Ligand SMILES: *[C@@H]1O[C@H](CO)[C@@H](O)[C@H](O)[C@H]1NC(C)=O
Ligand SMILES: *[C@@H]1O[C@H](CO)[C@@H](O)[C@H](O)[C@H]1NC(C)=O
Ligand SMILES: *[C@@H]1O[C@H](CO)[C@@H](O)[C@H](O)[C@H]1NC(C)=O
C-alpha cells in the first residue's frame with residue numbers, strides 16, 4: 001500500500017488514525033483511499049476551492065503541492081476589497097491529524113492597487129480590481145501557472161467613466177519568482193458588441209505544448225471567444241505600463257454572424273490531442289466546438305440533446321479505451337430525464353464521445369445521474385489509470401446528490417470495449433462534512449493529477465490523485481446576460497463549506 005507515497009511523502013495518510021472521516025463505500029479494490037483525505041480549508045466567505053490544480057515547481061521535482069483559488073478572498077492589495085487570491089498549499093509531509101486542516105499561503109501574483117489615469121485634471125481609476133474574482137480559474141503546466149480574474153473591470157478609453165468586465169489573467173514561472181499580466185480583451189474595442197464583456201479567464205487551460213488557452217465567454221454579445229498565447233512571449237518585454245499590449249504570436253477566434261450570439265464559446269475549455277480545444281455553447285446553440293489550435297478556426301461541434309441542460313458546463317479529454325485517441329466527456333448537469341408518463345426529473349448527464357479516428361467521434365455513450373437535482377456532471381476529472389489495468393479512469397462530481405444532498409463523487413473505470421460494456425462504476429466518495437442543511441456541494445470542483453500517470457518510480461502503485469473541493473457556484477460569473485446568471489435549485493448561502501479534500505490511491 002502507498003509505495004510511491006511512502007517514497008515521496010513519507011507514507012503520510014497511510015496510518016489509520018482519524019475519526020473525522022465517516023463511512024465511505026468502496027465497491028472494489030484499487031481505488032482512492034477514501035478514509036483519509038488531506039483537508040485544506042480557507043478563509044470564511046472566500047470561496048476557497050472554487051478552482052484547483054496540482055503544482056510542481058519543475059517536472060523533476062518530487063514535491064507536489066496544490067494551488068487553490070479563492071475568488072472572494074481579501075488580499076494585501078491596498079484599497080482592494082475581495083480581489084480574490086490563489087493559495088499555495090504544500091502537500092503535507094508529516095501529517096498530524098490533530099493539526100488538520102493544513103495551512104496554505106497566498107501567492108503574490110499582484111500586490112498593487114488600481115492603476116490611475118488623469119481625466120480632466122483629476123486622477124481616476126483606469127481599472128477596478130475589487131470583486132474581480134481573481135482565482136476563479138487556475139491551471140498549471142510544467143511549472144507554469146496561470147490564474148485569472150474574469151470580473152476584472154476596466155474603464156477603457158471612455159470619457160464617461162463606464163467600466164467593462166474584460167477580465168485579466170496572471171502567469172507565473174520559476175516557482176513564483178516571475179509574474180506577468182495577460183489581459184487579451186483589454187483593447188480599444190469596448191462595449192458588448194466587441195470585447196468589452198469578454199470576461200477573459202472564465203476558463204483557462206494549457207495545450208500539451210504549454211501554450212496558454214484563455215476562454216472569454218462574453219465577447220461579441222456572448223458569442224464568446226478563445227485566445228491563445230505563449231507564456232514566454234507574455235513574460236518577455238512585459239511592463240506594468242503597457243495596458244494595451246498585444247503579445248507576439250497571440251491568436252484569437254473572431255466574431256461570427258449574429259446568429260451565434262449567446263453561444264458562450266469559452267465557458268469551459270479542455271485541450272486534447274485532436275489538434276483542438278473544446279469549448280461550450282448553450283441555450284440557442286448548446287454545442288461544444290472543437291477548434292484548430294494552430295489557427296483557431298472551427299473544426300466541428302458537438303451538440304447537446306436538450307435545451308438548458310447546461311451541456312458543456314464541464315468538458316474533459318482523456319483516452320478511456322486505450323486506442324491512442326483522446327475521447328471527450330461533456331457534462332450537462334441540468335439534464336432532465338423524461339420517463340414515459342412521469343414528470344421530468346433533473347438528474348444530470350455525462351456524454352462520452354469516443355474518437356475512432358482523427359476527429360471522427362461515435363454517438364455518445366451516456367452516463368445519467370440518479371439523484372434528482374444532484375447536478376451529476378458538474379465536474380469531470382481524468383484520473384489517469386487509477387486501478388492499473390491499462391485504461392484511464394475518470395471521476396464525475398454530483399455535488400447535490402446523496403441521501404442528504406450533500407454531494408458525492410463517482411469514479412468510473414475505462415476499458416477496451418466501451419461501446420459494448422460502457423464505463424464501470426468502481427467507487428463512490430462522500431464528503432465528511434455534510435452540513436445540517438445537506439447542501440455542502442462536495443464534488444463541485446474536481447481535479448485529477450495526470451502528470452503522475454507515468455511516474456518514474458519503478459515497481460510502485462499508480463499515483464494518480466483526485467482532488468476536489470466542497471463548494472458550489474450559487475452565483476454564476478456571467479453577470480449581465482440576464483437569464484443564465486444562476487444554476488437553478490434551492491441553495492442557501494450559509495451552507496457553503498470552504499474545504500478541499502485530497503485523496504491518494506490505496
Ligand atoms: C474582506 O474585507 C472586507 C472589508 O474589510 C470585509 O467586509 C469582507 O467581509 C472581507 N471578505 C472576506 C471574504 O474576508
Ligand atoms: C471635462 O470638463 C469639461 C468642462 O468642465 C466638461 O464639459 C467635460 O464633460 C469634462 N469631461 C469629462 C470626461 O469629464
Ligand atoms: C516554491 O514556492 C513556494 C511558495 O512560495 C515555496 O514554499 C517553496 O519552498 C518553493 N519551492 C522551491 C523548490 O523553491
Ligand SMILES: *[C@@H]1O[C@H](CO)[C@@H](O)[C@H](O)[C@H]1NC(C)=O
Nearest residue numbers: 274275292293294295299359
Ligand atoms: C489546423 O490548421 C493548420 C494550419 O492551417 C493545418 O496545417 C492543420 O491541418 C489544421 N488541422 C486540422 C485538424 O484541421
Ligand SMILES: *[C@@H]1O[C@H](CO)[C@@H](O)[C@H](O)[C@H]1NC(C)=O
Nearest residue numbers: 292293294295296297298299
Ligand atoms: C486554418 O486551417 C484550416 C485547415 O488547414 C484551413 O481550412 C483554414 O482556412 C485556416 N484558416 C485560416 C484563417 O488560416
Ligand SMILES: *[C@@H]1O[C@H](CO)[C@@H](O)[C@H](O)[C@H]1NC(C)=O
Nearest residue numbers: 256260263289298299300301
Ligand atoms: C460551430 O459553431 C460555431 C459557433 O460557435 C460556428 O462558427 C461554426 O460554424 C460551427 N461549425 C460547424 C461545423 O457547424
Ligand SMILES: [Ca+2]
Nearest residue numbers: 319320321325
Ligand atoms: Ca480513445
Ligand SMILES: [Ca+2]
Nearest residue numbers: 385386387391
Ligand atoms: Ca484503469
